[in-house]
Amino acid sequence: MTEPIRLLLADDQALVRGALAALLSLEPDLTVVAEVGRGDEVVPEALRSRPDVALLDVEMPGLDGVAAAAALRAALPGCRVLVVTTFGRPGYLRRAMEAGANGFVVKDTPARQLADAVRRVHAGLRVVDPTLAAETLATGPSPLTDRETEVLRTARGGGTVAELAATLHLSEGTVRNHLSAAIGKTGARNRADAVRVAEENGWLLGD
Amino acid sequence: MTEPIRLLLADDQALVRGALAALLSLEPDLTVVAEVGRGDEVVPEALRSRPDVALLDVEMPGLDGVAAAAALRAALPGCRVLVVTTFGRPGYLRRAMEAGANGFVVKDTPARQLADAVRRVHAGLRVVDPTLAAETLATGPSPLTDRETEVLRTARGGGTVAELAATLHLSEGTVRNHLSAAIGKTGARNRADAVRVAEENGWLLGD
DNA sequence: TTCCGACCGTGACATTTGTCAGGAGGCCGG
DNA sequence: CCGGCCTCCTGACAAATGTCACGGTCGGAA
Numbered sequence: 001m002t003e004p005i006r007l008l009l010a011d012d013q014a015l016v017r018g019a020l021a022a023l024l025s026l027e028p029d030l031t032v033v034a035e036v037g038r039g040d041e042v043v044p045e046a047l048r049s050r051p052d053v054a055l056l057d058v059e060m061p062g063l064d065g066v067a068a069a070a071a072l073r074a075a076l077p078g079c080r081v082l083v084v085t086t087f088g089r090p091g092y093l094r095r096a097m098e099a100g101a102n103g104f105v106v107k108d109t110p111a112r113q114l115a116d117a118v119r120r121v122h123a124g125l126r127v128v129d130p131t132l133a134a135e136t137l138a139t140g141p142s143p144l145t146d147r148e149t150e151v152l153r154t155a156r157g158g159g160t161v162a163e164l165a166a167t168l169h170l171s172e173g174t175v176r177n178h179l180s181a182a183i184g185k186t187g188a189r190n191r192a193d194a195v196r197v198a199e200e201n202g203w204l205l206g207d
Numbered sequence: 208m209t210e211p212i213r214l215l216l217a218d219d220q221a222l223v224r225g226a227l228a229a230l231l232s233l234e235p236d237l238t239v240v241a242e243v244g245r246g247d248e249v250v251p252e253a254l255r256s257r258p259d260v261a262l263l264d265v266e267m268p269g270l271d272g273v274a275a276a277a278a279l280r281a282a283l284p285g286c287r288v289l290v291v292t293t294f295g296r297p298g299y300l301r302r303a304m305e306a307g308a309n310g311f312v313v314k315d316t317p318a319r320q321l322a323d324a325v326r327r328v329h330a331g332l333r334v335v336d337p338t339l340a341a342e343t344l345a346t347g348p349s350p351l352t353d354r355e356t357e358v359l360r361t362a363r364g365g366g367t368v369a370e371l372a373a374t375l376h377l378s379e380g381t382v383r384n385h386l387s388a389a390i391g392k393t394g395a396r397n398r399a400d401a402v403r404v405a406e407e408n409g410w411l412l413g414d
Numbered sequence: 415t416t417c418c419g420a421c422c423g424t425g426a427c428a429t430t431t432g433t434c435a436g437g438a439g440g441c442c443g444g
Numbered sequence: 445c446c447g448g449c450c451t452c453c454t455g456a457c458a459a460a461t462g463t464c465a466c467g468g469t470c471g472g473a474a
Contacts, residue, residue, distance in 0.1 A: 018318020
């Protein structure tokens with residue numbers, strides 16, 4: 001038998017992280033060599049433990065999983081990346097692939113398939129949920145411009161236009177215009193609705 | 208050695224469910240006898256498999272974990288309930304305890320402690336995250352009245368006052384009054400802000 | 415019983431929000 | 445070089461929102 005595949009796990013929920021470690025450790029050809037709970041700990045830890053495959057959650061403090069994937073591919077080009085996420089948002093998949101991820105798995109998938117996904121990714125194959133891939137193709141990329149995204153992201157907190165304008169150093173009228181454009185593009189009827197739609201599509205990712 | 212503790216797992220994410228099963232199965236005195244992915248499958252499955260302890264996630268389709276806990280305690284009074292949740296929201300803990308849960312664990316807790324929590328709950332003890340308990344006491348119960356909660360819950364979707372009034376069979380003025388009261392009580396500045404605050408505190412639970 | 419609070423409604427009001435038209439600068443590809 | 449797109453601003457307008465004062469019903473507590 002050859003060397004086992006070395007894994008790094010990154011998930012902010014310690015319980016889930018430990019449980020995944022237990023699950024994957026059941027496989028004889030897999031071994032978990034590192035666990036981290038923050039996105040910004042992925043690269044330093046990977047440099048120490050030299051994993052073959054990194055399983056990254058998208059929702060993490062410090063650095064989101066997609067950004068961590070990009071940083072990891074830059075630091076360790078030989079390390080494969082499998083993104084594991086709670087939400088099957090089309091934008092997440094797109095961004096993850098653009099960041100150089102080799103696979104994308106939703107946490108809804110049966111537990112037995114995870115080990116296979118890891119093996120496929122390690123073998124150089126791409127692993128993508130076909131349903132989510134179709135949805136991503138159908139939804140298309142974000143129609144929002146950079147500023148519109150930023151304004152919408154700031155509007156998540158739920159402040160008035162005046163506050164948004166202050167934090168963004170913009171005129172109130174400009175903020176309203178960007179919001180109006182975002183509302184139109186998302187097909188929403190409200191500012192709140194637009195935030196919801198954009199968030200569900202994964203268009204508000206990178207902090 | 209005595210009989211192992213029989214466990215039922217309820218979590219909508221198959222991967223997490225399976226991983227928890229793997230984690231808990233490592234313990235010789237624990238055995239997973241059932242897994243379900245929906246809240247409304249908890250009681251039927253429990254009636255078949257007769258678990259000693261049920262681990263319930265709060266966020267589940269069909270029936271949320273708190274409601275499932277109440278139903279389970281009514282159907283099988285001998286079965287202990289341990290609520291396991293992603294979000295440490297004060298209202299969740301309160302509601303879970305009122306529903307008759309024996310323990311409340313956040314998914315941030317280290318994986319090693321979960322088995323102990325299960326054993327403690329099985330032994331008749333209460334298991335509660337002390338930090339969260341303090342926060343719950345500090346936050347106090349929901350200041351919102353029933354109608355205000357309902358209006359706020361409906362407002363999550365992000366519709367206009369007219370739409371809210373239509374779906375709730377209320378006058379627009381009444382809806383505005385309830386919203387205004389909710390905004391005042393939550394200390395928010397917006398309807399959207401009020402929704403956010405109430406949601407973060409777990410005041411919008413039961414469907 | 416009386417009183418208080420939650421609940422429902424009305425109407426009116428100031429503020430905020432969303433939309434539109436228009437103008438100006440910058441950047442990039444044809 | 446020009447056209448197109450993004451960005452930023454102004455100003456104005458209709459619509460939606462948030463607030464307030466007021467009356468009324470109903471159930472439970474004092």
